[in-house]
Amino acid sequence: MTATIDSPRSGRNSSGKNSSGRNSSGKIAPQYRRTGGSRGNFEMLAWLFMRLSGVVLVVLIFGHLFVNLMVGEGIHAIDFGFVAGKWADPFWQVWDLAMLWLAMLHGTNGVRTIINDYAEKDSTRLWLKIVLYAATTVIIVLGTLVIFTFNPCPVVDGVPLPGGFCPAA
Amino acid sequence: MPTKPAGTLYRGREGMWSWVGHRITGVVIFFFLLVHVLDTSLVRVSPEAYTAVIGTYKNPLMALGETGLVAAIVFHAFNGLRIIAVDFWKKGAKYQRQMLWVVLALWIVTLAAFAIRHLSLAFGGH
Numbered sequence: 408m409t410a411t412i413d414s415p416r417s418g419r420n421s422s423g424k425n426s427s428g429r430n431s432s433g434k435i436a437p438q439y440r441r442t443g444g445s446r447g448n449f450e451m452l453a454w455l456f457m458r459l460s461g462v463v464l465v466v467l468i469f470g471h472l473f474v475n476l477m478v479g480e481g482i483h484a485i486d487f488g489f490v491a492g493k494w495a496d497p498f499w500q501v502w503d504l505a506m507l508w509l510a511m512l513h514g515t516n517g518v519r520t521i522i523n524d525y526a527e528k529d530s531t532r533l534w535l536k537i538v539l540y541a542a543t544t545v546i547i548v549l550g551t552l553v554i555f556t557f558n559p560c561p562v563v564d565g566v567p568l569p570g571g572f573c574p575a576a
Numbered sequence: 577m578p579t580k581p582a583g584t585l586y587r588g589r590e591g592m593w594s595w596v597g598h599r600i601t602g603v604v605i606f607f608f609l610l611v612h613v614l615d616t617s618l619v620r621v622s623p624e625a626y627t628a629v630i631g632t633y634k635n636p637l638m639a640l641g642e643t644g645l646v647a648a649i650v651f652h653a654f655n656g657l658r659i660i661a662v663d664f665w666k667k668g669a670k671y672q673r674q675m676l677w678v679v680l681a682l683w684i685v686t687l688a689a690f691a692i693r694h695l696s697l698a699f700g701g702h
Contacts (some may be wrong), residue, residue: 445702458659458660458663458664460665461653461656461659461660462657462660464656465653465655465656465657468649468653469653472646472690473651476642476690476694476697477690477693477694480695481693481697481698482633482634482639482642482694482696482697482698483634483697485620485630485633485634486626486627487623487624487626487627487629488623490616490619490626491619501608507613510609511609511613514602514606514609515606517602517606518602518603518606521603542610546609546610546613546614549613549617550613550615550616550617552620553616553617553619553620556620557619557620557674559625561622
């Protein structure tokens, strides 16, 4: 008798029966399926999000550092008027909003991964993640509200602050 | 006695240490980000509150801290692009070690340029 030995992942064993978890129509049997569980594709989407947001964040954050610290007087120029001047322009509002959301979600998912890696007790993981998600929510909501409700031309004690971007008083 | 695993991508040497560096810099950047959103939010409280708090960023000791933070950001950025290349480029896994040395070279050049400009502004007086 000659036995044919198939290659390990050919989907057939020597008895001719299917051993790869695929049924006769080639579909993956439910117990071997990696997607479609209760968590769906969440982990794959999180993995993909880290790469996509990472590329965008390199551009956004390098631009942020260059404009705020490298140009002109650098850090000496940063005060209320500097921020007001930037956020009087929708371009920088959108830039900073994208940076806030992408960086917070990217960082939160990174810390989530670290918690999953190192916290062994179920309850420890749960509580660390509750604290993490609470902090993330507060920071994203706060930052978004500040960018959109900010008034770059406030009147302090009846005196409007100077700013070339403000309407003449 | 078990033999040492050979040829694994992430155990020991460049693969593992870049991973360690990526984690540590990531956590540092995340905690700075929380603080940075809070300090920037002071523009909504009052111009004086913002300018007073942001003034604490302007002393020379903080300039060193800022340079350290930018060092972490630049490493995380360049090594992140390397990770993307490992995942998506056909030859990424094969050249992951060489790419780490490229990352480190670009990191030193970028950081030197930043440090020269930022520290001369910060220490140069005003």
